[in-house]
Amino acid sequence: MNHPNNAVTGEDFIISRTFNAPRDLVWKVWTEPAHIGKWMNPFGGEMSFAKMDFRSGGMAHYYMATPDGGKMWGLVKYLEIAQPEKVVQIQSFADAEGNIISHPMSATWPKEMHSTAAFTEQDGKTTITITWRPYNATEVEQQTFDGARPGMTQGWTGSLDQLEVYLKEMQA
Amino acid sequence: MIPQDLHSDRLSPVFAALADPTRRAILARLSSGEASVTELSEPFKMSLPAISKHLKVLERAGLITRGREAQWRPCKLDAGPLKDASDWVEHYRRFWEASLDRLDDYLKELQRKEKQNESPQ
Numbered sequence: 454m455n456h457p458n459n460a461v462t463g464e465d466f467i468i469s470r471t472f473n474a475p476r477d478l479v480w481k482v483w484t485e486p487a488h489i490g491k492w493m494n495p496f497g498g499e500m501s502f503a504k505m506d507f508r509s510g511g512m513a514h515y516y517m518a519t520p521d522g523g524k525m526w527g528l529v530k531y532l533e534i535a536q537p538e539k540v541v542q543i544q545s546f547a548d549a550e551g552n553i554i555s556h557p558m559s560a561t562w563p564k565e566m567h568s569t570a571a572f573t574e575q576d577g578k579t580t581i582t583i584t585w586r587p588y589n590a591t592e593v594e595q596q597t598f599d600g601a602r603p604g605m606t607q608g609w610t611g612s613l614d615q616l617e618v619y620l621k622e623m624q625a
Numbered sequence: 626m627i628p629q630d631l632h633s634d635r636l637s638p639v640f641a642a643l644a645d646p647t648r649r650a651i652l653a654r655l656s657s658g659e660a661s662v663t664e665l666s667e668p669f670k671m672s673l674p675a676i677s678k679h680l681k682v683l684e685r686a687g688l689i690t691r692g693r694e695a696q697w698r699p700c701k702l703d704a705g706p707l708k709d710a711s712d713w714v715e716h717y718r719r720f721w722e723a724s725l726d727r728l729d730d731y732l733k734e735l736q737r738k739e740k741q742n743e744s745p746q
Contacts, residue, residue: 468718470725474732482732492731495723558713561637583721593637600640601714 469582476574480537514551539571563587563594639706642686655702
C-alpha cells in the first residue's frame with residue numbers, strides 16, 4: 454500500500470489520509486467509543502473502553518484484543534478537543550490498571566507520545582492528518598525516536614539508495 | 626503485529642546509533658563495500674579519532690564489524706540489526722495504516738446504510 458502524502462517534516466512523524474465522507478461523520482466515528490471500537494483495532498478484533506471521558510482534560514483507558522489472545526492496553530489523556538477541527542492528546546501504552554508502561558517492542562521508545570489529529574473538509578471529503586512527537590521524553594527516548602524517525606518514510610540514508618537496495622536483497 | 630519478543634534490548638542501541646547523520650552516512654558508504662577508517666573519514670572533514678568514535682557506536686550496535694586479519698581492519702556493514710530496526714518502524718506505521726484502512730471501510734458501510742434508510746421502501 455502506498456500513501457504518498459505520508460511524510461516526515463521537521464521533528465514529527467505524520468500520517469495523513471483522505472476519506473470520502475463529510476467531516477461531521479468522520480468526527481463522530483473518530484470520537485465516539487461505540488464507533489471507535491468498530492475500526493481502531495488494527496488486528497480487526499475487539500476494542501473496549503474501561504474508561505472514556507472525552508473532553509479537554511479528560512482521559513481514556515482501553516484495550517485492543519491481539520491475535521495471540523492477549524489484550525493491549527492503552528491510555529489517552531485529552532489535552533485539547535476542538536470539534537470538529539482537532540483532537541490533541543498524549544498517547545501511551547498501559548497496563549490493565551491504567552499505569553503507563555513501555556512500548557511492548559522497545560523499552561526505550563518514548564513512553565508518552567504527543568499526538569494531534571487534525572480534520573479538514575474539502576468537496577465533501579475529509580482529510581485526517583495525525584502528527585506524533587515524543588512527550589516528556591528522556592534523552593534515551595528522544596534518541597530512539599530520532600533514530601527511528603528517518604526510517605519511517607525514506608529509509609535511514611535519505612537520498613542514498615544503495616542501502617535500500619541492499620536491504621531489499623537481504624529480504625528477498 | 627506486536628510480538629512480545631527480545632527486540633527491546635537489541636534495538637535501543639541500534640536506534641541510538643541511527644540517530645546521528647554522520648553514522649547514517651557511514652552505513653550508506655559501507656553498503657557499497659568494505660572500507661578502512663581512513664577511507665570512511667575522507668568525505669567528512671573529521672579527524673580519525675572522531676570517526677573511530679562513531680565506528681565504535683556502530684560496532685556496539687552490531688551494525689558494522691571490523692576485520693581482524695588485515696592490517697587496515699576494514700569495516701563491513703552488518704545489515705541484520707538494520708533490518709530489525711526497519712521492521713520495527715514498519716510495524717509502527719502498519720499499525721496505524723491498518724486502523725485507517727478499517728476506518729475507511731467502516732465509513733463506507735455507514736454511508737451505505739444511511740442511503741438505504743433514506744430510499745423509499
